[in-house]
Amino acid sequence: MKIENLNAMPAPTWSWLKMNSTSLEIDPELAPAGAAAVEVEGADACRGNDGDFEAALKLADSRFPARRAAAPGDASDRERVDAGNLDQLDVPALSTYQTQAVHLEEKCGPAESFSHGCGSETANYLRSVAQMPVVLKLAPYQKECVTVRINGVDGAISAADIQVIAGEHAELDFIVALDSPVIGTGLVGSLLSVVAAEQARVNVTCVQTLDDSWTALDASGFFLDEGARVHVQHTVLGAGKSVTGLASELWGDTSKISVDTDYLAARDQSRDFNYSIRQLGRKTESNMDANGVLTGASKKVLRGTIDLVHGCRGSEGTERESVLLANKGVDNKTVPVILCDEDDVAGNHGATIGHVRDEQLFYMACRGISAEEAEQLFITAKLENAAITAPDERIRAGIVRLGNKLVSNFEEEIA
C-alpha cells in the first residue's frame, strides 16, 4: 500500500519543488508485530484506560470552544458579501490553506483540530496496526518517568499508539526508543498523542536508531492548556527512510513548546520532517531548532510551520535550522513557514545551510587533519553527542551500533 500526502505542510508552495508532502510505500506483506514489539517501562503508577484521551480532549473542547475568526475572509466578511454590502472584489480572495485556517478557527475546537503532523490517513494507519493504545494518565501534581521501546520485528510492522494525559501541574519525562536490535526489514512506527493540562510539564525524548533496511514512521500531536510546557527532543540517526511528523496546538495562554531536532543522514537514506505549531493562546511561545548533518547521497526535507492565529496577542514563534552538507551528492530541502494572522506577535526564522568553512579546514589542516577527515569529525561529533546524552544504556547501544557502521573504531572513541 502507499500512503500519499504524508507529512503535508499546512501552507503548500510550488508543486515543482516537490516539498509539499511525501509518500510512503508499505510492503503489503508486512503484518502487525503485535504487543510483543512494544515494551513499556515505569508506567505502573500512571496506566490509563482506553477512552481517557478522548475524554480529556472533550474537556478541552468545553474550555476552549471554537472561536469566531476575525480575519480576512471571516464570517463577517462573508455575511457582508452575501448581504450585497460588499462586492467579492472588496474582500481578499483567500487561498485554499487560508480558507482552511479561517475554517479551523471558526468551527474547530481542540478535539477536532488535534492532529499529528503526518496527516489523518497516516495516523489512522498507525492506530490500526498498533491495535491497543498505551494510555498514560498522570493525576494532578503526579511526577513520572516512562519509557516506551518499539523494536523492529523482521518482516513486520512494529507500532505503538501512545496516549498521554498529563493532569494539572503533573510532570512527565517520556522516552520513546525506536530501534532494530535484530537484523531484518520492516516498519517501526509511533503515534504519540499528548494532552498537557494547566501548568503540566512534559518532556519527550524520541531516539530513532534503526538500521538501513527499516523504515521509521513517527508522529506526535500535542494539546497545551494554560501555562503548560512541552519540550520535545527528536534524535533521528538511522533508518533507510524516516518520516517524522509533529503538530502542536497551544490553546492555553502562556503555554510553551520547544522542539529540538538532531538528525544524521548517510548513504542513500532519506529524512522527512514536518513540524506544525499553531499558537492560539495569548503570550504563547514556540521554538523549533534543528541541527543536522547530511552525507553520502542522502536526502532531507524539513518543513516547519509556525501559525500565529488571530487572538494570540503577545506570542512569539521562532524556528532555526543549521545543516552541514558534507558531501556532493546530498539533497537538502528546507521550508520554514510563518503564518501570521495577528499583529501583536513576533515570528522569526533563520536557516544556515553550509559546509565546513575554509578557516575551520585551515585550522584542522595545520594539525594534520584533511578536509575529508574534518567532515568525518562532524559526523562523529553528531553520533558522539547522541551517545553521550542517550537516556539509557539500551538506547546508547543502538547509537553505538549505528556509529560503528559509519565511523571506524566509533565504540573505542567514545569509550
Added chain:
Amino acid sequence: MAKNRTEVADIDRSLYDFTYGEEGFERLAAGITPDIVREISSKKDEPEWMLELRLKSLDIFNRFPNPTWGPGIDGLDMDNIVTYVKPNTDQKHDWDSVPDDIKNTFERLGIPEAERSYLAGVGAQYDSELVYHNMQDTASKMGIVYSGIEEALHDPQWEPIIRENFMTVIPPTDHKFAALHGAVWSGGSFVYVPAGTKLDFPLQSYFRLNAKGAGQFEHTLIIVEDDADLHFIEGCSAPKYNVANLHAGAVELIVGKRAHLRYSTIENWSKNMYNLNTKRARVDEDGEIEWISGSFGSHVGYLYPMSVLNGARARSSFTGITFAGAGQNLDTGCKVVLNAPDTTASVETKGISKSGGVQTFRSSIVATPRAEGAKATVSCQSLMLDAESRSDTIPAMDIRAKNVDVGHEATIGRIGDDKIFYLMSRGISEEEARTMIVNGFANPVSKELPLEYAVEMNNLIKLEMEGAIG
C-alpha cells in the same frame, strides 16, 4: 475592522482611477478559443511559427490545472475576459500624433514629462497595443534597439533573434498562465543592447489597461549582450472597475557575459485586477541581474521574478516591497536557480499588510549540483499594521551542491508602541508617525529607485496609509 476597510476603499485614487470611452476601439469577443487566437495572430500578420506557438500554448492552457497553492482565482472567469482590445490608433513616435484621450491618460500619469526629464526612451501600451514608442537619437546611435516587439518581429534583422529567444526563458509549459500568455500575447517591447554598450539613462515601458473586463498580455524581451549595461523601468496602472480584469504579461531577460541589467517595476494595478505576471532572467558568466520591485495594486497578485544563473559567478539581487490593503491578496516574492559555480544571490524583501489585506512572501532558492561554491542570502521582513490583516512567509530552499552557503532570515511583527510614542512626544501626529515608520521600513527599496519613482512609491504608501488609524 469594517471602518478601516471602507476608509481605504474610499480614499481618492483619482490619479489612477479615471477612464475614457472606447469609441472606435476594436474589441474581440470574451473568452479564449482557437478562433480568437487565430484572429489575434492574423491581425498582427505574424509568421506561421508564432501562430503555431500560440495554438500549442492554448492547448497547454486548457490542459493545465489552476494553481492550488496561491490566492483564490475563482473570481476570474476566463469566459468573461476579453483578450484583445485595440485602441483607435496605431503606434506613434511622437506624442502629438497620439489621440487626445490616450495622450491625456499618459500625461496625467506623467509619462511624457518623465521622458523629457530623464529617460532615454519610452514605450506606452494602452490595452492590447503599443500606442507610442520613441527613443533618443543618442541611444539609437549606440546601436541600441528599443521598439515594439511586434514591430521587431516584422523586421527581417530581428525576427530570427526573436524566434530564437521568444518564450524560451519562460516556456508555455511553465504554468497555466504562462501558457495563456503564449496563446494571446499582444504588445510589449523588444530591447537589444549590443556588446559593450552602456546606456546611462533608463528605458521605460508603461502599461495602461483601460478597458473594462479585459486582459493585458504584453511581452517584453530584453537582450543585453556581453559587457553591456541597461536600466529598464516598467510601470503599470489601471482604473478600478467592479468586474475582474486580468494581467498576464511575460518579461524575458537575457543577460550576457559580464553584462548588467537592472529591472525596476512599480506595479499599481487597480484593486479589481488579477495580476498573474511572469518575469524571468537568464544570466551568463559574471553577468548580473538586479530586480527592484514594488507591488501595490491588484486584487490578487502572483508575482515572483526568477533569476536563472547559468554562468559561473553570475549574480542576482532582488529588492522588493509589497503593500496589501483592503480586499487584496498579494502573493509575491522571487525565485533563484543557482546553476553554475560561485554564483551568488541576495534577496531583501519588505511586506506590509493593513485593513484586512493579505500579503504572502514566497520564495525558492535552488542550488543544482553544478553550483559548487554558490552563496545566497534571503532576508524577509513583514510588518502588520493591524490585527485584521494577514502576513505569511513561505520560503523554500533546495540545495544539492557541496560548498554552498545559504542564509535565510525572516521576521514578522508590528510597529512598536515605543516608536510611535517617541515620535508623538516630539509633536508628530500618530498618523504621520506611522507613515514615517512605514516609509523608513520601505526605504531599502525606495532608495534603489530613480528619484521620481521613489517619490511615487512614497506617495503610494502615504495613500495606502490614509485611514490607517481608527
